[in-house]
Amino acid sequence: MDIAMSSEDRAFVEDVRIFISEHLPAGVASKVSNDQLLEKDDYLVWQQALGRRGWLAYTWPVDAGGPGWSVIRQFLFESLCAEMNCPPIVGFGTKMAGPIILEFGTDWQKARFLEPIRKSTEWWCQGYSEPSAGSDLAALSTQAARVGDKYVVNGQKIWTSWAHHADWMFCLVRTSREDRPQKGITFLLIDMRSPGVEVKPILSIDGTHSYNSVFLTDVEVPVGNRIGEEGLGWSVAKFLLAHERLDNSSAGFIKRALKKLRAAAEATGYMEDPIFISTLGEVKVRLRALELLGMTVLAAVSEGKAIGPEVSAIKIRSSELFQLVLELTFEVAGYQALPYDEDLLLGRAMVPAFSPGYAALAATKYFNRRSVSIFGGTTEIQKNIIAKRVLGF
Amino acid sequence: MENAEKQMLRESLERFAREKGGMERRLQWSSSELGFDPSSWRQFAENGWLGAMFAEQYGGFGGGAAAMAIIMESIGYGLLLEPYLACVVLGGGMIERIGTEHQKQQLLGKMIDGEIRLALAFAEPRSGYDLGNCKTLLSKSGEGYVLNGQKIAVVNGDSVDTFLVTARIARGSVDRNRLVIAVVPRAANGVTVSGYATVDGLRGCNLGLSGVRVDVNDVLGDSTVSIDSLEALENTIDSATTAVCAEALGAMSALLAVTVDYLKTRKQFGRPLADNQALQHRVVDMYIALEESRVLVADAVRALEGASPAECRSAVSAAKVQVGSACRLLGQEAVQLHGAIGTTAEYVAGSYFKRLTVIGSLFGNRSWHLRRFMQQEQKEV
Numbered sequence: 001m002d003i004a005m006s007s008e009d010r011a012f013v014e015d016v017r018i019f020i021s022e023h024l025p026a027g028v029a030s031k032v033s034n035d036q037l038l039e040k041d042d043y044l045v046w047q048q049a050l051g052r053r054g055w056l057a058y059t060w061p062v063d064a065g066g067p068g069w070s071v072i073r074q075f076l077f078e079s080l081c082a083e084m085n086c087p088p089i090v091g092f093g094t095k096m097a098g099p100i101i102l103e104f105g106t107d108w109q110k111a112r113f114l115e116p117i118r119k120s121t122e123w124w125c126q127g128y129s130e131p132s133a134g135s136d137l138a139a140l141s142t143q144a145a146r147v148g149d150k151y152v153v154n155g156q157k158i159w160t161s162w163a164h165h166a167d168w169m170f171c172l173v174r175t176s177r178e179d180r181p182q183k184g185i186t187f188l189l190i191d192m193r194s195p196g197v198e199v200k201p202i203l204s205i206d207g208t209h210s211y212n213s214v215f216l217t218d219v220e221v222p223v224g225n226r227i228g229e230e231g232l233g234w235s236v237a238k239f240l241l242a243h244e245r246l247d248n249s250s251a252g253f254i255k256r257a258l259k260k261l262r263a264a265a266e267a268t269g270y271m272e273d274p275i276f277i278s279t280l281g282e283v284k285v286r287l288r289a290l291e292l293l294g295m296t297v298l299a300a301v302s303e304g305k306a307i308g309p310e311v312s313a314i315k316i317r318s319s320e321l322f323q324l325v326l327e328l329t330f331e332v333a334g335y336q337a338l339p340y341d342e343d344l345l346l347g348r349a350m351v352p353a354f355s356p357g358y359a360a361l362a363a364t365k366y367f368n369r370r371s372v373s374i375f376g377g378t379t380e381i382q383k384n385i386i387a388k389r390v391l392g393f
Numbered sequence: 394m395e396n397a398e399k400q401m402l403r404e405s406l407e408r409f410a411r412e413k414g415g416m417e418r419r420l421q422w423s424s425s426e427l428g429f430d431p432s433s434w435r436q437f438a439e440n441g442w443l444g445a446m447f448a449e450q451y452g453g454f455g456g457g458a459a460a461m462a463i464i465m466e467s468i469g470y471g472l473l474l475e476p477y478l479a480c481v482v483l484g485g486g487m488i489e490r491i492g493t494e495h496q497k498q499q500l501l502g503k504m505i506d507g508e509i510r511l512a513l514a515f516a517e518p519r520s521g522y523d524l525g526n527c528k529t530l531l532s533k534s535g536e537g538y539v540l541n542g543q544k545i546a547v548v549n550g551d552s553v554d555t556f557l558v559t560a561r562i563a564r565g566s567v568d569r570n571r572l573v574i575a576v577v578p579r580a581a582n583g584v585t586v587s588g589y590a591t592v593d594g595l596r597g598c599n600l601g602l603s604g605v606r607v608d609v610n611d612v613l614g615d616s617t618v619s620i621d622s623l624e625a626l627e628n629t630i631d632s633a634t635t636a637v638c639a640e641a642l643g644a645m646s647a648l649l650a651v652t653v654d655y656l657k658t659r660k661q662f663g664r665p666l667a668d669n670q671a672l673q674h675r676v677v678d679m680y681i682a683l684e685e686s687r688v689l690v691a692d693a694v695r696a697l698e699g700a701s702p703a704e705c706r707s708a709v710s711a712a713k714v715q716v717g718s719a720c721r722l723l724g725q726e727a728v729q730l731h732g733a734i735g736t737t738a739e740y741v742a743g744s745y746f747k748r749l750t751v752i753g754s755l756f757g758n759r760s761w762h763l764r765r766f767m768q769q770e771q772k773e774v
Binding site for chain 1: 516518521522545546587589590591592597599660661662663671672721725728729732733735736737738739743744746747750751753754758760763764
């Protein structure tokens with residue numbers, strides 16, 4: 001799937017390729033390629049290299065320090081990073097906190113927070129979901145009481161990825177109860193080192209740790225850390241949703257997973273199996289449709305049009321296809337996929353202990369990625385969006 | 394087995410599953426030395442469950458495949474770790490089919506008493522699911538044999554003392570190419586055991602066999618006669634396939650109940666998730682897939698208890714095809730319908746989902762069994 005590139009775009013791709021080969025440590029690329037768990041340092045070394053080059057906050061406006069890339073170049077960058085086994089960029093800072101601070105932040109907040117985000121010297125996490133507020137985020141009940149020049153926050157956030165690594169959390173809290181739950185919500189930036197912040201790990205079914213509960217007990221947050229007006233935090237959060245981009249990394253991850261599936265099928269003789277070949281054909285047709293849908297969005301955005309609810313269709317099909325490719329890899333690996341190679345999974349060993357490379361982490365990857373159809377907006381919610389906003393139900 | 398006896402067996406297994414099963418116990422015991430609670434295994438022996446399938450003369454109560462299915466269903470429902478599949482269905486089943494009387498008394502009898510545990514090693518790095526695709530070789534050496542090869546995915550093999558290893562008789566023998574089963578002690582010279590936890594919380598091992606001496610009497614079957622154990626192996630694996638299908642029924646029925654309960658209790662947007670008809674219908678799909686699985690598994694059990702080998706193959710493959718689809722549907726849907734909590738290690742849905750996923754890959758996946766089913770159909774035409 002090649003898009004029409006100008007000669008300057010081609011030169012850009014070469015620059016990115018050279019940059020990646022010079023700055024991505026081989027050990028990190030290996031871990032990414034093998035589906036092993038990455039440590040914070042693995043992400044940081046890559047993100048900080050990008051930051052020094054001015055390429056980490058690649059979607060920011062030029063006057064905020066962004067590189068000024070066209071939408072096409074953002075697409076090319078994302079595709080190449082996925083293809084060359086770069087760690088996925090942890091976007092809570094660059095794609096969420098950063099744009100929010102740029103749009104709504106005070107001068108002090110911009111001066112304080114934007115540069116460390118651009119350079120990845122501060123790590124962010126998202127304090128949105130709560131045990132009773134998942135898809136229904138407006139039902140959140142973590143409270144913030146105004147006391148003098150501070151807010152005192154009490155409550156619990158959950159499914160907070162990377163909270164165990166984070167320096168800062170951007171957080172939706174309730175400052176008042178109004179007629180509608182979306183009113184009375186306030187957007188706060190919370191220092192994770194504040195007294196009263198407790199992070200507890202949540203283990204996923206594959207045995208790895210990404211998500212956490214964050215318990216907040218009488219956490220004091222200076223008023224200066226509030227984004228926007230008190231009680232108007234919901235519209236701050238909605239700004240992000242309205243300005244969502246389509247990250248092309250997902251197509252890249254699918255293609256990488258497909259390469260592994262192909263290698264597994266060749267090693268195990270499935271490439272001679274007509275049933276498998278036809279299944280692979282279906283996967284490739286779906287991937288082609290997905291890439292073309294992505295192109296349609298890319299073209300629209302290049303022309304300055306806002307992206308609409310059709311992006312939900314791409315998200316749904318993208319997560320389903322990714323999950324399917326991982327499932328097929330597990331199936332093709334057969335008995336070789338059964339051993340649980342914890343040392344390999346957690347990056348403590350670089351060589352599989354029991355099975356060939358194509359099989360060693362196939363099961364854990366399949367188990368882990370059940371989450372892609374749940375986090376960041378469940379498939380069910382995405383379908384509701386299409387139903388309401390495209391079909392008019 | 395009479396219906397009353399089946400009911401009694403079912404009730405005692407269900408009680409055991411309630412008391413000794415569940416996710417907390419599974420998480421606790423799966424990281425222990427054996428991967429299961431040895432006192433629970435002793436209870437299995439004392440309750441006669443290890444012999445339930447086998448003839449009374451070996452200490453069993455002649456319950457056959459029906460007894461096996463009842464026990465396995467409770468293992469599935471209760472998320473039990475006890476190595477019944479490995480020891481009884483695979484190991485015991487293999488000996489029952491081709492062992493000499495002496496071998497049956499020695500190995501089968503002692504397994505039923507709980508004295509020894511067995512593991513059947515048949516899968517190889519390049520064998521796929523084809524049982525005849527065996528490259529482990531038994532070569533004549535003096536009065537006996539020497540065994541060389543590699544096995545993978547030996548269920549619960551990490552902690553047994555006795556392996557039953559499939560091998561082909563090497564060239565140079567009048568029995569060349571015939572498949573036999575060698576009884577190999579773990580402690581024998583040349584045996585390397587590479588044990589591991591499996592991705593669903595159970596145990597297994599890979600086995601290296603390098604110049605392992607095997608006595609003529611340690612090959613299952615009458616050593617004075619030319620043995621080919623391939624068909625007996627296929628029958629044993631068919632029985633094991635049916636066993637894991639029965640286990641899946643138990644796991645799926647637990648998963649269905651947990652999912653219905655969650656949807657009725659979990660509220661978002663001011664009302665229970667169960668109010669959404671779209672979600673109700675998805676759970677109905679799970680229910681129907683489970684019911685289809687149930688009858689096909691029952692049919693496979695019936696076939697194992699007396700039908701022709703061809704009918705057995707057909708019935709067992711049909712069951713595995715359907716159960717494979719159902720395991721996938723129920724496992725994936727249960728996690729998805731639970732939302733974020735379904736992806737966590739501490740919530741029960743994940744444990745069932747992982748075991749159902751592995752069952753899909755045991756003893757032949759969907760496409761392998763579809764092919765075998767169609768081969769049977771074409772023969773009948």
